[in-house]
Amino acid sequence: MVVLSQSALEHFSVIKTYKPSSCVFSEIPVIDIKNPEAKSHIVKACEEYGFFKLINHDVPLEFMASLEAQAVKFFNLSQSEKDKAGPPDPYGYGSKRIGPNGDVGWIEYLLLNTNPEINCQKTLAVFKDSPQIFRSAVEKYITEVKKMAYEVLELAADGLRIEPRNVLSKLIRDEKSDSCFRLNHYPPCPELQTLSGRNLIGFGEHTDPQIISVLRSNNTSGLQICLRDDTWVSVPPDHSSFFLFVGDALQVLTNGRFQSVKHRVLADTMKSRISMIYFGGPPLNEKIAPLPSLVSKEEDCLYKEFTWCEYKYSAYKSKLADFRLGQFEKN
Numbered sequence: 080m081v082v083l084s085q086s087a088l089e090h091f092s093v094i095k096t097y098k099p100s101s102c103v104f105s106e107i108p109v110i111d112i113k114n115p116e117a118k119s120h121i122v123k124a125c126e127e128y129g130f131f132k133l134i135n136h137d138v139p140l141e142f143m144a145s146l147e148a149q150a151v152k153f154f155n156l157s158q159s160e161k162d163k164a165g166p167p168d169p170y171g172y173g174s175k176r177i178g179p180n181g182d183v184g185w186i187e188y189l190l191l192n193t194n195p196e197i198n199c200q201k202t203l204a205v206f207k208d209s210p211q212i213f214r215s216a217v218e219k220y221i222t223e224v225k226k227m228a229y230e231v232l233e234l235a236a237d238g239l240r241i242e243p244r245n246v247l248s249k250l251i252r253d254e255k256s257d258s259c260f261r262l263n264h265y266p267p268c269p270e271l272q273t274l275s276g277r278n279l280i281g282f283g284e285h286t287d288p289q290i291i292s293v294l295r296s297n298n299t300s301g302l303q304i305c306l307r308d309d310t311w312v313s314v315p316p317d318h319s320s321f322f323l324f325v326g327d328a329l330q331v332l333t334n335g336r337f338q339s340v341k342h343r344v345l346a347d348t349m350k351s352r353i354s355m356i357y358f359g360g361p362p363l364n365e366k367i368a369p370l371p372s373l374v375s376k377e378e379d380c381l382y383k384e385f386t387w388c389e390y391k392y393s394a395y396k397s398k399l400a401d402f403r404l405g406q407f408e409k410n
């Protein structure tokens with residue numbers, strides 16, 4: 080008989096469970112960034128799914144492996160050590176609680192600003208003798224992933240035939256860009272499967288507020304995306320590729336031509352899932368509105384103009400699953 084600890088039971092009562100969905104996303108768009116047709120493939124994938132897998136990139140695999148090793152090292156520390164890097168306000172270590180409004184999941188994480196000077200000290204202090212190794216692994220990885228994200232946004236602009244080709248990438252390239260980075264650990268959860276045959280939610284359904292998100296995970300499954308017909312499909316993991324997500328701000332900039340994708344992560348019953356995600360956001364004072372070249376007549380403009388700061392503020396007042404763009408739509 081499986082005996083659940085009291086604390087596990089308490090968590091299961093608040094964290095949502097789902098009947099396992101066996102549907103694997105077999106048509107996942109796979110884009111070779113070096114293919115001469117990549118620009119049109121990216122546009123098609125962003126229009127149809129708001130999501131794609133990117134292969135043949137130049138991010139060294141050893142950068143992914145070293146950062147994953149650092150993440151494992153951190154998450155293997157005792158709870159009291161990890162707690163010293165918390166709470167996430169919004170940066171720092173968090174466990175089970177996601178955001179400030181009562182969302183919870185079977186997860187622990189480190190949320191960092193991509194500018195290491197911001198809010199990183201309490202995290203680095205936990206690495207005691209080797210904070211520089213962690214910091215350098217994060218920096219090397221982020222530098223390469225950012226370069227790749229710029230390239231993807233430039234290819235997207237080419238594919239959309241908008242000019243200049245850096246009209247999107249400059250927003251996340253700006254030195255004041257408000258981008259962040261998260262290391263997630265979804266511990267395995269064998270008890271729940273045995274008890275009820277259901278899956279436990281690791282990170283609940285949501286869209287990312289930023290422009291673009293770049294995810295890399297180890298080879299443990301769990302990521303699901305929601306298709307336009309509202310069905311959820313599982314994305315097979317691939318530790319040497321990246322998965323890219325259109326965020327809400329890119330939906331607005333493209334006047335809804337690209338759509339941000341709802342996604343979630345389910346905890347695995349047997350294996351730990353480790354993921355690292357770069358969220359490319361614009362500077363806080365940047366005005367976000369549909370690009371004029373993507374709006375033929377003024378009446379076709381779907382969104383009101385807002386600053387990234389206003390959007391972020393409203394996101395932090397919302398629950399994870401809320402439809403955050405609703406209040407910025409024109410009627």
Ligand code: GA4
Pocket residue numbers: 169177178179180182190259261285286287288289358394395396397398399
């Ligand atoms: C979702 C995307 C990123 O992980 C994140 C998340 C943030 C958080 O975990 O602090 C939010 C969530 C995310 C959207 C709505 C708000 C803010 C939790 C939450 C309930 C770091 C982000 O930028 O927005």
